[in-house]
Amino acid sequence: MSDIRDVARLAGVSIATVSRALSNPEMVSTISLNKVHNAISQIGYHPNMLARNFRSTRSYEVVTVMVLVPDIVNPFYSLFIRALEDRAQQKGYAVLLGDTRGDPELEMDYIRRVETRLADGIVQLRPSLEKSQNNIPPDIPCVNACGCEYTTGPAIRIDNRAAAKTMVNYLISLGHKRIGVISGLKDNPHAIDRLEGYKEAIAEAGIPFEKDLIAEGDFTMWSGLNAAFQFCNMKVRPTAIFSMNDEMAIGAMQTLKNQGIRIPEDISVTGFDDIAYAKYSDPSLTTISQPAEEMGKMAMDMLLKVINGEPLSQRECVLPTEFIIRKSTGPAPKKTGAT
């Protein structure tokens, strides 16, 4: 591996000149510039970023960002990350992956790495409540990109409550009165916000809240598949199911179809996120589209500002969602689907 010294020697200039030729070409004469460039291509020199970056600890030369994601296999997250990474790449920054699998221990491991300067900042994709505040030390730059209503600090989020309410209102407008919910884990902030929206909607429609209509999942297809059984076995089945994400909705539809229940004739199903598969499911899924890519892009930009100490125009950025009607929803059946 060749040195900056090797280049200097070959080019017949000082290492300072080589350094400048690379970082501040305008400070170097054309002649030297040429000599340096020739030398570089001759010996195939690549500046050592580790050294460069290490040297300028106090400078605002960012290089690496760590993204903390609960599960990169989830299409919503991977879409987000692709956009984030794209943005970073454009600006010449690098993205370190930290798949926490929802494990707080693992998350801490990753955070520690950032403390060791392996990265300059964090994009947190785990929604965090105020109490169980993301255990990220205050001195390390961080943006929460999946915030909820209780998130503190720089954050990007959607209005989960309003989106959920829109969805449930739509179901109500179709005549549904018994609307089941497939929720995320009860203490998940998104689940909390979305349930809030559900409650508001039914309350305004004069529909009483029934605890039995809430099934708990964990945002995986498998959990959606299981949750649906709870509804199949009820004496009076709900005529619609509001699933808190698309994957659980897809799992649930699987169960329903296996039980001979028609969608949407017998029961309507809705999702959340609008992952790619939502459009291709059978039937295609009515859902809420989150601007995953926009969020990824913004998260990157926002974090850079935080790192560079620039002021944020707004601590929190709430992005709009889109309500997408497909074929998994329809009018409530005339007689409630008793078993």
Added chain:
Amino acid sequence: MSDIRDVARLAGVSIATVSRALSNPEMVSTISLNKVHNAISQIGYHPNMLARNFRSTRSYEVVTVMVLVPDIVNPFYSLFIRALEDRAQQKGYAVLLGDTRGDPELEMDYIRRVETRLADGIVQLRPSLEKSQNNIPPDIPCVNACGCEYTTGPAIRIDNRAAAKTMVNYLISLGHKRIGVISGLKDNPHAIDRLEGYKEAIAEAGIPFEKDLIAEGDFTMWSGLNAAFQFCNMKVRPTAIFSMNDEMAIGAMQTLKNQGIRIPEDISVTGFDDIAYAKYSDPSLTTISQPAEEMGKMAMDMLLKVINGEPLSQRECVLPTEFIIRKSTGPAPKKTGAT
């Protein structure tokens, strides 16, 4: 940010002792060890990995690996990466993300970063032919984790040809004689290998090869959806479609169903990869399961050996696949489905 010097001062020892206490505790007396630990927790010291790593360039202390992936949104890749990252995390290494979006320019950008020592090695997920050799300089440690038959250098792969052949043989055993193919891009090594398997299978069954039965896609659902039209419009439709991945198969099924073609009664459809959605598609997809997680794990282990200069027990590791029969395939219909 506190220094190693701060720790030394507070602990009343030399910085060398502090360094040793952290890296080689066995070389330090218990007394000093305690003093150091106390000091560290008092001032909240975190060793600067950048400096540490920079200092020991020639040491075998790896920290970062870059994974070059065509598209992280593809579930097969994200599953692979999750496993890779998991393994890296266990060993204390970090994974830099390089989503190339299939763009060679972008890929070069990432490779350059590795040349600048931002990472110590590369896991390449783009299959590469010998001719269009992955343009990774020979001096940088690399493992190709999606190899094909022509891949050179350390590689992990499956036997695409054999897997494809198994699948097509199965379709033939069901009585299918006109078997359409939804291929990846023609010059994609995986597509080439799998097509080879298809050709071998039909040849052995005495079925002539028809160029018209090959539709080209690009491994996205959208392309599968479009490719299927080619078959729908044929005078004599194929009775089975061998899609080179699950996503295209899912897209194709969408088209078929929209055209009123029943699966598998009128036409059988098969996929490749066994992504999570394959099980939940309608009908569930007969496919080939690739051991994505196993591959990710092995890729990490293999790359570490390469980086550390340890000898590889075998240059290439060919992993077994699993043939999974679900509900998208059935006996060939009696009369060929003429339009």
Added chain:
DNA sequence: TTGTATGCGTTATCAG
């Protein structure tokens, strides 16, 4: 415009 010399935070070498 250029060169010299210093320091970034650690590890490693060498005496003690």
Added chain:
DNA sequence: CTGATAACGCATACAA
């Protein structure tokens, strides 16, 4: 077992 001190590769203040 411990403490000075010299690297590591580069950027930069300062001097020329």
